[in-house]
Amino acid sequence: MPSKDCSSSTMFSRRHLALLAVLALSTLSVASANSSPVSTEEAMALLTRPAAAASVSRPRNDINYHGIVPSFLAKHIYGGINRQEQVEDDSIEVQRERNSHSRIRINVDQYPPKDQIPDVNHPQVKAWVKEIDWSKVPNIPVAPGLADAPRFPNCPPDDQVNPDHCWWSCDSCLQPEDVVSCPTEGHWGLTYDDGPSVASKDIVKYLDERSLSATFFIVGSRVLEYPDILKEQVASGHHIAMHTWSHGGLTTLTNEQIVAEIKWTEKIIRDVTGLTMKYVRPPYGDCDNRVREILRQMGYINVIWSQGWDTNDWRLPQKTIKTPDIISTFKNALDNIALVKSRETGAQEGPITLEHDLTLQTVDLSKSLISIGMEKGLKPMNLAQCLSDPTPYQGKSKGSAAVGQAPKSGGNNTTSDGNNTKSDGNNTKSPGSSNNSKKVPAGGAPTQDPASAIDTKGNSAATSLQSSLRAIALGGIFAVASYFLAL
Incomplete structure (x- = not known):
């Protein structure tokens, strides 16, 4: 036993x-x-x-x-x-x-610290600064910031704002080259700021399911966190644009700091996607003639948004606004869409909205707004499509002509000439071609920068x-x- x-x-x-x-x-x-x-x-x-x-x-x-x-x-x-x-x-x-x-x-x-203004004494920044013709940049003082937020512009009293500076943040001044609306009535410039983020995946999936394309204004610091998501956005045929490295008001920065904010973001996005952006939205829309000229010399077109079409969705996470209030304001804007007019001719134009893809709250809200807008006859599209821009990226960025060929709306993937070509240029198919074409990025196969800090070898x-x-x-x-x- x-x-x-x-x-x-x-x-x-x-x-x-x-x-x-x-x-x-x-x-x-x-x-x-x-x-x-x-x-x-x-x-x-x-x-x-x-x-x-x-x-x-x-x-x-x-x-x-x-x-x-x-x-x-x-x-x-x-x-x-x-x-x-x-x-x-x-x-x-x-x-x-x-x-x-x-x-x-x-x-x-190999990049600046996340969410910090890049060091202007870095040799690369000094080289970038030398590329600017500073004799053309207006001598406008750096704007003061708020006491509690030094990188958010502090506007002086109205009677002390210099109209020659055309400071949008403080007097709503616009220059003719500033983009604030779509030239074609019924077109809707769908834009999202501050990504990429985890929430970006959700809105991209939603848009892809409906054959819609949007413009994402990218923050360089977020690319440090989510390079895969950025690349997926491009691969899905969406348009990407500039939103600086650390999201500070550009009028509160020195000339050299503005260059550093833009060029470092430009570099990391080119390293990941092979694309060099062409459009820029200054954080908070904060720009004056000094900022505009520096951006212009770096090859950028300044984009703000249509008056009355800022969704204020960024206030949702802090609970200072509720979703029904935003939807009500959006419906009111739709009822008054006739106010969106050309500044030159007075002709009816289409709105450009300001939304954010940084949280799931704002993304869920956006889905509702898209449905409401389309029911009213608006056609959501990316900025390049809205502007009919055949070259929405700078220089020799591959595939740059494809993104802006024609607007997509309600799942209709036909261009204005009737060809079966996806308007963002990703799944370009000539008539009679196979539907099993492999999806390729809007920028084509990204060019490998010899100095790139991206290591994709050995996968x-x-x-x-x-x-x-x-x-x-x-x-x-x-x-x-x-x-x-x-x-």
């Missing part, structure tokens, strides 16, 4: 050992898989995984504005969280961790290694389990 008990005890122990071996090898298999590139869906799951218990009280990264709004606005979002506490979770180490789960590798050390080898490790681990699991259970 004692020996039988001992044998039973031994078998019990061996079975437990077998189970432990299976669990250990399964863990090894998962670990080896996570050490290699993962799919975008898996990467997003990792990026949005619950925070550790020690930091549960911190705001989620997908709704973290980090300098996107002035501190006097951000404090409403975070309930008075100190700015320094706010950014602790966005250290270089956290950026690297995010990159480890991305199919696109970014060496964050095939990594994928092969991942499969091999999984096969070895799986074989080990069955071998060990069979050995112990056979004893």
